[in-house]
Amino acid sequence: MSSAVWSSFRQKRPGSETARPESKAGSGTKPAAAPSIESLDAEEVEALLRQFDMTSKYGPSMGVTRLERWERAVDLKLNPPKEVKELLDLPTSNPKSCFDW
Amino acid sequence: MEVEGPASKSVTWGREPLTRATASYTLHDDRFQLQQRVYDRQFxxxxxxxxxxxxxxxxxxxxxxxxxxxxxxxxxxxxxxxxxxxxxxxxxxxxxxxxxxxxxxDKTTQQHLGxxxxxxxxxxxxxxxxxxxxxxxxxxxxxxxxxxxxxxxxxxxxxxxxxxxxxxxxYAELGAQPVAPPPLSLHSPGSGPQVTRAPARYIALTSGLGIGDAGADPLPLQLMVDYLTGALGGREEQTLASGVVRMVIAGGLLASSAALARAGTYADARTREGALAGLRDADAALSQLAAALPLDVMPGEADPANASLPQQALHRALLPWAAAAGEGLVRASNPHEFDVEGVRFLGLSGQNVDDVVRYAELDDRTEVLEWMLRWRHMAPTSPDTLAAYPFHDRDPFVLDTCPHVFFAGNQPEFGTRMVTGEAGQRVRVVSVPAFSASPCLVLVNLDTLACHPIYFNAESMDT
CATH class of the missing domain: 2.40.50.430 (OB fold (Dihydrolipoamide Acetyltransferase, E2P))
Known part of the structure; x- marks a missing residue:
């Protein structure tokens, strides 16, 4: 949740664009250069969804599917990024949180 | 009431039959219904x-x-x-x-048991x-x-x-209250001359009937049923009883479900009949009531319903006669929220209040209910010490809408108070006693929110 976790997590992601604004933890995923959803491969999709799982602003991610968590965030007016819903609509994306298996 | 005289000349008693008052009813139990049940989620x-x-x-x-x-x-x-x-x-x-x-x-830490x-x-x-x-x-x-x-x-x-x-x-304090129907606002302090609508309409609240206990006295329950069906008392009592538009049993239909749980599929016929005896008595009593007036039944702690809150409604097969009876039996969940002529009622079977009393130094049950209104949550100790379903997309115990009447059943004694909110909300808080402990029927006046108990103590009958 702290900035240290965010920056270390960001470094792990392959091919990340540097144009991402250095914002407080909890800003969610927002690809600044916005590559189209179709151009991302499975690994990048999973990495972006993992970022959504790790964002504590939307609550604990364990035990709920990513879609349920996204819909709850919409219900609580937390404005989760719409890209996450688009990524979840892809057949290759894992519906469960990265902490569940 | 007409009576056929001996000379075939009909003699009337000179009085018209009393008809029970009616009131509109809307159920608001949607958020307490459980659809698919996933129990491996964390709280x-x-x-x-x-x-x-x-x-x-x-x-x-x-x-x-x-x-x-x-x-x-x-x-x-x-x-x-x-x-x-x-x-x-x-x-x-x-x-x-x-x-x-x-x-x-170290066995000395066992002191807290009991x-x-x-x-x-x-x-x-x-x-x-x-x-x-x-x-x-x-x-x-x-x-x-x-x-x-x-x-x-x-x-x-x-x-x-x-x-x-x-x-x-x-704390969050009381939430927004739905607009009170006109008679209520006429009776709020500071308004004009009071206009009473005749006759007054009531909601009857009771709980903890405790049917199925072999040693219990069946007289108080029968007195209450007779009173509500109009078979007891003179014209005055009958007029009052005809003003009761609905009755709510806030949990505690059976004294215990232990016999039901013991009589499994492989039990012999006699054990099964013994187990069902309590349930059949309850069904008989409820069918008498349901035939006379609209009835809401909520499950209680010892009733055959699920153990965690929100308890789902009792199954129709458990109360076959009552479900088939005339005016309509509403098998409600616990908690139960409903609207009668615009007056919002919200009640529980008492497990929430009992749990708060266990973990806080609060003894007055109406004070606990007032705190729940101010905390804007009716079961704060759930899921920590009070079993609750692991919701993820809602918390149905949050009091978004402040009711006009907030009650809890199965309490040790009757109590009531009026709670006022910062935005002018007025809530009648009622602690409904368990009928098996204190045979009491609480009548809440729909127009004035005044509330009074009627006791059916039968001890004085013994010489």
């Missing part, structure tokens, strides 16, 4: 939702009281700066039974939000009258020891 989801749902109201309450103070997250709070924190309270109680105590070799209250002077309150938690200290903190699960806002400063010294505390 962190429920606590997160509760905090997010109540935080705007608590923050607004804090802003109204302490406009000059800024609200910060617990993790961002700076030492020795006056600030406001909002979070969920957790009460650390050393006497609270813990599953880990089974593994403790207690009915687990508070001690050493209890500490901890405030937790999504990021961090902090211990609350100071003489202002009302530790004895707070429980785990309440969302509150505290003002104070962090001490060098890392604890938060509280100077003031506030």
């Amino acid at each position: 962190a989801q429920l606590y997160f939702y509760r905090l997010l749902k109540l935080r705007p109201a608590v923050s607004a309450s804090a802003k109204r009281r302490w406009p000059s103070c800024t609200e910060v997250r617990v993790i961002d709070a700076v030492e020795d700066v006056d600030c406001v924190l909002v979070g969920t309270l957790y009460k650390e109680m050393k006497l609270k039974p813990s599953i880990l105590d089974e593994y403790v070799k 207690r009915t209250r687990f508070t001690s002077p050493d209890d500490k309150l901890v405030l937790e939000d999504e990021g961090a938690r902090i211990v609350l200290t100071g003489p202002v903190v009302p530790t004895a009258s707070l429980v785990t699960g309440v969302v509150a806002s505290v003002r104070g400063r962090i001490l060098p020891s890392g604890e938060f010294c509280v100077s003031e505390i506030c």
Whole structure:
């Protein structure tokens, strides 16, 4: 949740664009250069969804599917990024949180 | 009532038959219904939702009281700066039974077993939000009258020891109340001359019938059924009884479901019949009532319904005669929310109040219900000590809408008070006693929200 976790997590992601604004933890995923959803491969999709799982602003991610968590965030007016819903609509994306298996 | 005279000349008693008053009814139990049941989810989801749902109201309450103070997250709070924190309270109680105590070799820690209250002077309150938690200290903190699960806002400063010294505390307070129908507002203080509508209409509340107990006296229950069906008393009592538009049994139909649980599929016919005897008696009593007036039945702690809150409605097969009877039996969930002529009722079977009394130094049940209205949550101790379903997308116990009447059944005695909110809300709080302990029927006047008990004590019958 702290900035240290965010920056270390960001470094792990392959091919990340540097144009991402250095914002407080909890800003969610927002690809600044916005590559189209179709151009991302499975690994990048999973990495972006993992970022959504790790964002504590939307609550604990364990035990709920990513879609349920996204819909709850919409219900609580937390404005989760719409890209996450688009990524979840892809057949290759894992519906469960990265902490569940 | 007409009577055929001996000379075949009909003689009337000169009085018209009384008809029962009617009132519109709307059910609001949707959020308590469980669809698919997933039990392997953690309760962190429920606590997160509760905090997010109540935080705007608590923050607004804090802003109204302490406009000059800024609200910060617990993790961002700076030492020795006056600030406001909002979070969920957790009460650390050393006497609270813990599953880990089974593994403790030292038997002296078994002293807490058999207690009915687990508070001690050493209890500490901890405030937790999504990021961090902090211990609350100071003489202002009302530790004895707070429980785990309440969302509150505290003002104070962090001490060098890392604890938060509280100077003031506030809660979400009462929510928005639906607009009262015209007769209610006419009776609020400060309005014009009172206009009474004849006859007065009532909702009857009772709970804890405790049917199936072999040693119990069946007379009080039969007296109550006769009273409500108009078979008891003179014209005055019958007029009063005809004003009862609906009856609600707030849990506690059976004395115990242990016999039902024991008689499994392989039990012999005699055990099965014995187990069902209590249920059949209850069904018979309810069918008499359901034939006379609209009836709502909520499940209680000892009833054959699920153990965790929200309890789902009793199955239709358990009450076949009552379900088929005339006026309509509503098998309601626990908690139960409904509207009668625009007056919003919300009630529980009492497990929530009993649990708060176990973990706080509060004895007056109506005071506990008033606190629940002010905390804006009807079961704060769930899921910590009160079993609850692990919701993730809602917390149905949050009191978004403030009711006009808030009641809890199966309490030790009758009690009532009027709670007023900051925005002019007025709530009639009723503590409905268990009928098997104190045979009482509570009548709540729909127009004035006045409430009075009718006792069916039969002890004086014995010489």
